[in-house]
Amino acid sequence: MARTSHTHAQAVDVAIxxxxxxxxxxxxVEEIADAAQVSRATxxxxxxxxxDVVFADHELLLEQVVLMLAETGPDAREDGDAPTGRTTWDSxxxxxxxxxxxxxxxxxxxxxxxxxxxxxYRLLRQVPALRDRxxxxxxxxxxxxxxxxxDTLRPDRSSTTQSIAFSAGVVAVHNAFLRRWLRNPDQxxxxxxxxxxxxxxxxxxxxxxxxxxRAAAPLPVTVSGGSGARVxxxxxxxxxxxxxxxxxxxxxxx
Numbered sequence: 482m483a484r485t486s487h488t489h490a491q492a493v494d495v496a497i498x499x500x501x502x503x504x505x506x507x508x509x510v511e512e513i514a515d516a517a518q519v520s521r522a523t524x525x526x527x528x529x530x531x532x533d534v535v536f537a538d539h540e541l542l543l544e545q546v547v548l549m550l551a552e553t554g555p556d557a558r559e560d561g562d563a564p565t566g567r568t569t570w571d572s573x574x575x576x577x578x579x580x581x582x583x584x585x586x587x588x589x590x591x592x593x594x595x596x597x598x599x600x601x602y603r604l605l606r607q608v609p610a611l612r613d614r615x616x617x618x619x620x621x622x623x624x625x626x627x628x629x630x631x632d633t634l635r636p637d638r639s640s641t642t643q644s645i646a647f648s649a650g651v652v653a654v655h656n657a658f659l660r661r662w663l664r665n666p667d668q669x670x671x672x673x674x675x676x677x678x679x680x681x682x683x684x685x686x687x688x689x690x691x692x693x694x695r696a697a698a699p700l701p702v703t704v705s706g707g708s709g710a711r712v713x714x715x716x717x718x719x720x721x722x723x724x725x726x727x728x729x730x731x732x733x734x735x
Contacts, residue, residue, distance in 0.1 A: 489537040490597075492517045492527070496534045497600045505531070505608045532614040535601060539618050542590050543625065546583045550629040553579050576633040577647060577685050580626045581678035584655045587622065588674060591659055595666060602663045623652045647685045654681060 495516040499508045510531060514524040528534040553574045591598045605611045626648035631641055658674045 489527075489541055490594075492519075492524075492534050493537050493601075494597055496531070497597065497604055500535070500604055500608070501600060505604070505611070532610060535604070535611055536614060536618050538590075538594070538597075542587060543618075543621055546586060546622065547625055549583055549586065550579055550625070550633075553633065554629060555632050574633070575682075576630050577682040579633075580630060580648065580651055581675075581682065583626065584622075584651045584678070585671075585674065588655055588659060588662075588671075592662065592666075592671075599663065599666060619652060619656065623648045626651060643685070647681065650681050650685075651678065654678065 492513070496508075496513050499512060499516060503512075508531070510524060511521055513531070513534060514521050517524070519527075524534075528537055533540075553576070605615055627641075627644045630644035630647060634644065654677045655674070658670050658677065662668065662670050
């Protein structure tokens with residue numbers, strides 16, 4: 482795995498350097514393969530396209546995230562007293578915290594690969610096709626978080642709606658802080674990011690049901706996005722009226 486990681490990292494750096502120097506459209510697969518010291522066939526077997534090689538390190542990172550979440554997922558908690566294949570909910574595991582830990586791992590990866598992250602950021606601002614590929618990568622993290630929450634939250638909180646809402650909130654907050662860091666990489670945003678994740682978790686674990694059994698109003702959480710900007714995530718039950726959603730977000734912003 483270490484050798485594979487090094488190979489991917491080298492290919493990412495080579496591709497970004499060539500794209501930045503020669504232009505994305507002008508750089509050929511053969512040139513990337515030669516610079517990365519692999520054959521053309523090996524390149525396509527590993528990366529499939531020029532867009533994919535720019536995010537090759539995230540393929541490995543996504544695998545790491547999935548494995549990290551699996552350590553506290555239902556398959557890791559088989560009940561020895563239950564029939565084969567049956568699992569039990571583990572009250573010692575907070576799935577929301579585990580998702581935040583996984584998102585923090587992604588953020589730390591960007592910070593730890595400073596020069597690559599900054600060069601990729603500059604390149605993405607120039608090449609629309611790469612920005613589209615970045616959205617695909619981001620969505621894959623979100624789907625991984627949603628699957629984990631849906632399978633791991635206790636039964637009364639494992640609805641798809643709640644899982645999607647929290648996963649989307651975590652990704653949105655992560656991306657907001659990452660953009661802040663990319664614009665000013667000398668700042669340490671880790672503590673602020675952890676606080677923002679804690680705010681999201683506090684909202685997600687709040688009781689969303691009214692005493693009379695009807696859906697309560699959305700519960701918004703507001704976190705700093707830097708330079709006066711804020712990210713507002715509203716967690717709400719299905720069927721909440723649009724007016725109630727707008728009112729909750731407006732109140733949070735004011």
